[in-house]
Amino acid sequence: xxxxxxxxxxxxxxxxxxxxxxxxxxxVCIGLYMQTSIARHRENPEDxxxxxxxxxxxxxxxxxxxxAEEDDYIAPDNASTWExxxxxxxxxxxxSSGKRFFISLGLLIPFVVLAxxxxxxxxxxxxFLRFFLxxxxxxxxxxxxxxxxxxxxxxxxxxxxxxxxxxxxxxLDVTQxxxxxxxxxxxxxxxxxxxxxxxAYRVVFRQVMPQVINSLRLNLKPMMLFLFAxxxxxxxxGLAYRIAIMRRHMGMDVILPYVLxxxxxxxxxxFSLRTINRRLHPWFQA
Amino acid sequence: MVSSMSTPEITAGLPLFGEERAVRAVxxxxxxxxxxxxxxxxxxxxxxGRAARRSVLENISLxxxxxxFVVLLGETGCGKSTLLxxxxxxxxxxxxxxxxxxxxxxxxxxxxxxVPQRYSLFPDRTVLDNLMMGPLTSNYHILGRLRPSFxxxxxxxxxxxFRQLAHxxxxxxxxxxxxxxxxxxxQQRVAIAQALMMKNRxxxxxxxxxxxxxxxRGSLQRLLRSVWSETRPTVVFVTHNTAEALxxxxxxxxxxxxxxxxxxxxxxxxxxxxxxxxxxxxxxxxEFLDLVEHIEAVSNGGRLTDLSGRRTALDRCGEDSGLAGRxxxxxxxxxxx
Amino acid sequence: MQSKRLGIVSLLACSLTLLVGSLNAVxxxxxxxxxTVGWSVYAGWNPYFYMQKSGILKKWxxxxxxxxxxxxxxxxxxLDSFVAKNIDACAMTNMEALDMPAAAGVDSTAIIxxxxxxxxxxxxxxxxLTFQTLPGKPIMLVQKTVSEYLLERGMVLNxxxxxxxxxxxxxxxxxxxxxAFLNNRSNQAVVTWKPLVSQIVADKSVHSIFDxxxxxxxxxxxMVVRTEVLxxxxxxxxxxxxxxxxxxxxxxxxxxxxxxxxxxxxxxGDSVESYKEQLRTTALFxxxxxxxxxxxxxxxxxxxxxxxxFCFTHGLLGQGIHSVDxxxxxxPNGTVQGNKARVRxxxxxxxxxxxxxxxx
Numbered sequence: 001x002x003x004x005x006x007x008x009x010x011x012x013x014x015x016x017x018x019x020x021x022x023x024x025x026x027x028v029c030i031g032l033y034m035q036t037s038i039a040r041h042r043e044n045p046e047d048x049x050x051x052x053x054x055x056x057x058x059x060x061x062x063x064x065x066x067x068a069e070e071d072d073y074i075a076p077d078n079a080s081t082w083e084x085x086x087x088x089x090x091x092x093x094x095x096s097s098g099k100r101f102f103i104s105l106g107l108l109i110p111f112v113v114l115a116x117x118x119x120x121x122x123x124x125x126x127x128f129l130r131f132f133l134x135x136x137x138x139x140x141x142x143x144x145x146x147x148x149x150x151x152x153x154x155x156x157x158x159x160x161x162x163x164x165x166x167x168x169x170x171x172l173d174v175t176q177x178x179x180x181x182x183x184x185x186x187x188x189x190x191x192x193x194x195x196x197x198x199x200a201y202r203v204v205f206r207q208v209m210p211q212v213i214n215s216l217r218l219n220l221k222p223m224m225l226f227l228f229a230x231x232x233x234x235x236x237x238g239l240a241y242r243i244a245i246m247r248r249h250m251g252m253d254v255i256l257p258y259v260l261x262x263x264x265x266x267x268x269x270x271f272s273l274r275t276i277n278r279r280l281h282p283w284f285q286a
Numbered sequence: 287m288v289s290s291m292s293t294p295e296i297t298a299g300l301p302l303f304g305e306e307r308a309v310r311a312v313x314x315x316x317x318x319x320x321x322x323x324x325x326x327x328x329x330x331x332x333x334x335g336r337a338a339r340r341s342v343l344e345n346i347s348l349x350x351x352x353x354x355f356v357v358l359l360g361e362t363g364c365g366k367s368t369l370l371x372x373x374x375x376x377x378x379x380x381x382x383x384x385x386x387x388x389x390x391x392x393x394x395x396x397x398x399x400x401v402p403q404r405y406s407l408f409p410d411r412t413v414l415d416n417l418m419m420g421p422l423t424s425n426y427h428i429l430g431r432l433r434p435s436f437x438x439x440x441x442x443x444x445x446x447x448f449r450q451l452a453h454x455x456x457x458x459x460x461x462x463x464x465x466x467x468x469x470x471x472x473q474q475r476v477a478i479a480q481a482l483m484m485k486n487r488x489x490x491x492x493x494x495x496x497x498x499x500x501x502x503r504g505s506l507q508r509l510l511r512s513v514w515s516e517t518r519p520t521v522v523f524v525t526h527n528t529a530e531a532l533x534x535x536x537x538x539x540x541x542x543x544x545x546x547x548x549x550x551x552x553x554x555x556x557x558x559x560x561x562x563x564x565x566x567x568x569x570x571x572x573e574f575l576d577l578v579e580h581i582e583a584v585s586n587g588g589r590l591t592d593l594s595g596r597r598t599a600l601d602r603c604g605e606d607s608g609l610a611g612r613x614x615x616x617x618x619x620x621x622x623x
Numbered sequence: 624m625q626s627k628r629l630g631i632v633s634l635l636a637c638s639l640t641l642l643v644g645s646l647n648a649v650x651x652x653x654x655x656x657x658x659t660v661g662w663s664v665y666a667g668w669n670p671y672f673y674m675q676k677s678g679i680l681k682k683w684x685x686x687x688x689x690x691x692x693x694x695x696x697x698x699x700x701x702l703d704s705f706v707a708k709n710i711d712a713c714a715m716t717n718m719e720a721l722d723m724p725a726a727a728g729v730d731s732t733a734i735i736x737x738x739x740x741x742x743x744x745x746x747x748x749x750x751x752l753t754f755q756t757l758p759g760k761p762i763m764l765v766q767k768t769v770s771e772y773l774l775e776r777g778m779v780l781n782x783x784x785x786x787x788x789x790x791x792x793x794x795x796x797x798x799x800x801x802x803a804f805l806n807n808r809s810n811q812a813v814v815t816w817k818p819l820v821s822q823i824v825a826d827k828s829v830h831s832i833f834d835x836x837x838x839x840x841x842x843x844x845x846m847v848v849r850t851e852v853l854x855x856x857x858x859x860x861x862x863x864x865x866x867x868x869x870x871x872x873x874x875x876x877x878x879x880x881x882x883x884x885x886x887x888x889x890x891x892g893d894s895v896e897s898y899k900e901q902l903r904t905t906a907l908f909x910x911x912x913x914x915x916x917x918x919x920x921x922x923x924x925x926x927x928x929x930x931x932x933f934c935f936t937h938g939l940l941g942q943g944i945h946s947v948d949x950x951x952x953x954x955p956n957g958t959v960q961g962n963k964a965r966v967r968x969x970x971x972x973x974x975x976x977x978x979x980x981x982x983x
Contacts, residue, residue: 044727044728044729045728046726046727046728046943047727047728048706048726048727048728048941049706049707049727055942055943058942058943059942062942144799144802145799145802145803145806148799148802148803148806148807149802149806149807152807152809152810153761153763153793153795153803153807153810154761182404182405183376184400184402184404184405184406185405185408187374187376187394187400187402188400188402188405188406188408189408189419189423190393190394190395190396191374191394191395191396191398191399191400191481191484192396192419192420192423192424192480192484193395193396193420193423193424193484194419194423194424194427195423195427195428197427197428198423198427198428201428202423202428203408206410207408207409207410209410232796233795233796233798233799233803234763234793234794234795234796234799234803235793235794236791236792236793236794241794244794245766245767245794247699247703248699248722248723248766248767248768248939249722249723249726249727249767249938249939249940249941250703250706250723250726250727250941251941251942253941253942253943254942281410282464283409283410283411283464283465283466284410285466
């Protein structure tokens with residue numbers, strides 16, 4: 001029989017109860033939000049700080065169906081929902097933020113390859129490891145003025161911010177993974193007549209790949225953080241740009257859906273990486 | 287299995303047990319045999335801070351002939367694994383030289399096969415891919431699979447892999463499994479097969495069966511013995527288990543350090559050749575145990591002065607228990623200081 | 624089993640009630656007899672720092688038997704706090720007064736018209752760009768603020784209204800705009816305010832093609848109080864004390880009293896020299912009379928109309944506002960710009976008048 005025993009490590013709550021418990025905090029959050037919103041709207045029917053469900057719905061509709069700027073393409077009145085969506089604010093912002101995000105993701109690949117070399121080849125380790133250990137401790141955001149000089153204020157400074165922010169951590173992480181590959185595996189590969197690059201790419205890289213993907217999953221949030229920082233400082237479109245602009249006039253009715261949308265996107269990327277990892281590396285446990 | 291083995295030439299026709307002339311005769315025959323591995327005056331030590339050094343091995347000299355099954359025996363920390371890593375090329379001696387298959391060992395390469403205790407298979411490859419990896423990489427390096435001949439070669443290697451798999455007592459249906467889906471014993475079978483696929487004449491095994499349960503271990507020992515007897519590669523097998531050493535080897539080398547002092551490295555405490563089929567010793571309970579105890583005493587740093595007494599004991603037990611013909615010759619007795 | 628689940632549900636309900644209760648308690652706290660004024664760094668607002676440090680504010684607050692706290696914010700944060708009703712009064716421009724509190728339904732009243740920007744905001748360019756050649760070039764500015772308003776007014780006054788849609792704006796944080804602009808020669812235009820303007824024009828290749836002295840009285844700096852606060856007796860005392868203290872302070876500043884200048888300059892970390900330079904392009908209404916004349920005149924209505932049209936076309940009034948008249952503005956003479964039922968921003972010159980007549 002299940003007793004209510006939150007401080008019992010050996011407790012076995014039944015399934016239904018566990019499910020219900022996991023929903024509690026969500027319900028509390030939504031409840032608190034609604035309560036606050038209702039209270040504030042009783043006082044000021046036009047309150048924007050904690051928009052009501054109705055306002056949120058209007059905000060979502062305008063984000064999803066209406067163009068961002070006055071001068072953007074405006075769909076004709078009889079346009080289909082799909083066409084409106086294609087030219088909507090959220091579509092435009094997601095596309096431009098997504099572009100920056102995926103370019104940076106792509107730029108991380110050479111760094112991962114470099115990390116495999118650093119972990120495996122003593123000469124690379126000697127040349128790069130200390131530098132990246134040092135560089136990892138640099139707070140990337142503080143380099144922004146330098147990034148502006150080096151990359152201008154367009155796309156590249158934002159992408160560089162993400163890469164500089166995330167790459168050293170990734171490099172150190174992957175280097176550790178490579179060093180954790182048992183020496184036996186490397187010796188064994190050499191006795192099977194593998195050359196250096198066989199060992200690097202066909203033994204070690206293959207083995208750390210699932211861990212690299214996991215590390216990337218953990219780094220998604222920092223990447224998003226850096227992207228947001230970049231977009232909030234200088235941009236003309238993007239998800240964080242919109243949030244920054246909406247803040248100017250307390251557009252919480254648009255900001256909140258945007259925040260949830262970003263959370264959903266991050267979850268989806270994380271989920272698909274996890275799925276890919278499981279499909280591609282059935283041998284990898286945990 | 288054992289009864290079908292032929293007696294190797296070097297011990298054939300020799301008078302048994304410790305006669306002076308027998309020792310001499312062995313030495314002569316040995317000189318003619320091909321040297322597969324030669325270890326010349328090798329010492330290994332590591333710096334321990336400013337002036338102190340920790341010595342691991344001291345003045346080891348060994349010649350191992352083609353086709354010998356050498357077991358390196360000794361307690362933990364006596365340097366037997368270090369010696370094996372040097373044979374592999376993974377470590378370099380502080381002094382002295384090591385040659386395998388006629389040339390000096392500088393780095394890890396494909397002249398020896400390797401079966402470690404753990405991580406012996408590539409976890410990201412199926413059993414079949416593990417087996418095929420050696421022959422395929424040695425002919426087709428990293429971008430080699432773009433060459434058209436690759437796929438033809440792959441087919442041939444694949445057939446060979448299945449043959450080897452069956453030979454090791456594994457099912458064809460195991461070919462598609464990943465290492466983590468296999469038991470420890472099966473993994474080591476595949477690892478041996480993987481090394482054998484390379485057809486090299488030297489096989490280095492580091493505590494290869496030490497993590498297995500006793501019955502699995504026994505069957506793998508028998509398998510290894512029979513595989514060895516078929517093609518007679520040179521095997522250097524590291525273990526800390528005396529029974530395993532006596533069962534497997536044609537030659538048992540015991541490494542031991544004389545004192546616990548860091549400055550004092552291990553030496554060859556005992557180097558003895560057994561005739562084939564040490565296995566049957568098992569049936570001669572007490573005498574076998576005596577020998578085991580003795581070797582353990584040696585490897586624990588005991589002196590060898592009582593060896594002659596033991597030899598007598600062996601002589602005696604040989605005479606009245608049929609040990610004759612199995613335990614061959616105490617080839618050489620390690621120096622004592 | 625059933626009863627147990629019921630127990631949990633009631634537990635949940637209990638904790639929810641508790642949480643909500645505590646939240647209400649927090650809201651109730653705001654009714655204390657203390658008032659808080661928020662301000663941020665700007666030439667026309669720095670005197671609030673001096674006003675507090677010199678004890679002028681305390682003197683007047685004591686006279687009216689209330690307590691006034693002064694708190695410095697980042698500009699955006701001060702507006703957020705005002706809209707969230709965490710502070711009672713806040714220094715802001717006429718444009719933000721309209722699109723932040725007023726458009727968010729917080730009925731606000733401007734009790735002091737402190738100054739207008741008379742060159743403090745400027746459009747700066749490299750390479751001899753003009754308004755004719757500006758469209759298509761990247762322009763750095765903090766979007767949806769007076770900077771963008773200034774840029775549009777510049778375009779309109781130079782006959783380039785039809786080109787407005789072709790402007791390529793890059794929203795750039797004011798914290799980084801100087802470094803970002805100066806360090807890359809491919810950035811050709813920037814719109815910003817002092818003292819950032821002074822830092823940028825120090826580079827000789829940059830010059831100003833338009834500034835706020837060409838649109839006098841359109842960028843106003845106000846002291847805004849929540850109308851609901853002003854409607855309480857204590858709130859009126861607060862407004863009186865604040866107005867009285869302000870004019871005592873600003874007259875010292877205008878007279879060049881050394882302490883007044885020193886503290887005001889220190890408020891933004893500027894040197895006295897640099898602060899004086901900023902004051903030259905700030906048209907202070909140092910006497911209450913000048914401010915009352917401006918607020919009561921009809922000019923202010925024309926200028927506010929330009930501002931509210933700008934806010935509306937740029938969506939600054941919010942997604943829910945479908946007509947510019949839905950955020951109406953009331954003036955001291957009784958005129959209402961927009962829907963009379965939806966007055967959200969009020970100009971009230973009564974307190975300034977009282978100061979003028981020495982009735983405070």
